[in-house]
Amino acid sequence: MSFEASDRVSTPVLEVAYETVGPVDGPPVVLLHGFPYDVRAFDDVAPLLAERGHRVLAPYLRGFGATHFHENVPEGDAPRSGQQAALAQDLLDFLDALGIGSAVLAGYDWGGRAACIVAALSPERASGLVTAGGYNVQDIARAMEPVDPEVERSYWYQYYFSTERGRRGLEANRDALCELLWRTWSPDWRGASSSFPASAPSLHNPDFVDVVIHSYRHRYGLVEGHLRYQELEDRIAAQPAITVPTIVLEAGNDGVGGATSAEDRHHFRGRYELRNLPGVGHNIPQEAPDAFARAVLDLLPPG
Numbered sequence: 008m009s010f011e012a013s014d015r016v017s018t019p020v021l022e023v024a025y026e027t028v029g030p031v032d033g034p035p036v037v038l039l040h041g042f043p044y045d046v047r048a049f050d051d052v053a054p055l056l057a058e059r060g061h062r063v064l065a066p067y068l069r070g071f072g073a074t075h076f077h078e079n080v081p082e083g084d085a086p087r088s089g090q091q092a093a094l095a096q097d098l099l100d101f102l103d104a105l106g107i108g109s110a111v112l113a114g115y116d117w118g119g120r121a122a123c124i125v126a127a128l129s130p131e132r133a134s135g136l137v138t139a140g141g142y143n144v145q146d147i148a149r150a151m152e153p154v155d156p157e158v159e160r161s162y163w164y165q166y167y168f169s170t171e172r173g174r175r176g177l178e179a180n181r182d183a184l185c186e187l188l189w190r191t192w193s194p195d196w197r198g199a200s201s202s203f204p205a206s207a208p209s210l211h212n213p214d215f216v217d218v219v220i221h222s223y224r225h226r227y228g229l230v231e232g233h234l235r236y237q238e239l240e241d242r243i244a245a246q247p248a249i250t251v252p253t254i255v256l257e258a259g260n261d262g263v264g265g266a267t268s269a270e271d272r273h274h275f276r277g278r279y280e281l282r283n284l285p286g287v288g289h290n291i292p293q294e295a296p297d298a299f300a301r302a303v304l305d306l307l308p309p310g
Contacts, residue, residue: 010050016101021076023066023100027064035064035107035109037102038063039065039118042116045209050293052300056303056304056307059304068117068121071210089225091225092237096239110134123138126253136249137306140268148244177219181215186200192262193287193288199290252278253275254281258288258289282298
């Protein structure tokens with residue numbers, strides 16, 4: 008069994024659902040999924056860490072799974088924001104709620120973004136960082152700068168979500184659309200279509216569409232962020248360096264484009280290692296669980 012228990016913890020804005028395995032007194036590691044995935048991405052990673060004596064926790068991000076906004080918090084105080092500062096603050100709040108002072112943070116896509124931001128701005132909370140694709144922090148000030156057309160083509164869904172048609176498409180066709188992203192982002196992973204149904208229920212969270220649409224519109228400066236996260240967003244805008252020990256996993260066949268890890272090496276100022284994974288697509292922990300777990304273990308103290 009990958010995870011032994013499911014639980015929830017209350018933070019200032021959310022009731023965060025998470026899955027866990029391993030001894031409660033073991034060195035903690037937090038596994039952070041991305042869009043449009045969920046904690047099932049870590050089903051084969053978690054036991055490899057737990058059997059080495061580590062406490063493994065995998066929260067569902069806002070808008071996913073059973074994580075939900077507090078009903079007694081007014082909408083104005085808890086908007087369905089998907090901006091990067093909100094994801095980072097959720098991670099900090101999750102650690103605080105569980106009394107975890109510091110943990111190895113390991114994530115990809117949205118989860119990797121949250122992990123990178125916390126590692127950069129609150130390094131005392133990250134004893135190590137595993138990030139898929141390198142420095143996942145958005146540079147919103149430069150978001151309108153065009154990139155290579157081949158890369159732009161892979162971002163079609165982001166431009167789609169910038170329109171009302173895209174919002175309605177995600178609402179009406181979320182399973183078909185997200186399964187398409189799974190397949191095209193991991194073109195060599197034969198298990199993409201067969202694995203998707205296990206994660207699909209998490210995409211039917213009532214806040215999923217609002218959070219996703221805000222995330223993709225905010226990163227292009229098309230909508231405002233929320234005042235709750237503005238101070239943190241301002242600090243992120245400085246593109247802070249990451250000083251904690253870091254292992255970067257580079258997918259060799261990622262179907263969604265972007266800067267390579269080599270191009271953002273200057274953002275890392277501490278211990279750093281880049282590991283290339285030939286043939287692996289965007290969903291690294293589910294496609295290459297042994298490599299993902301090995302990276303985490305190489306940053307953890309012996310259990």
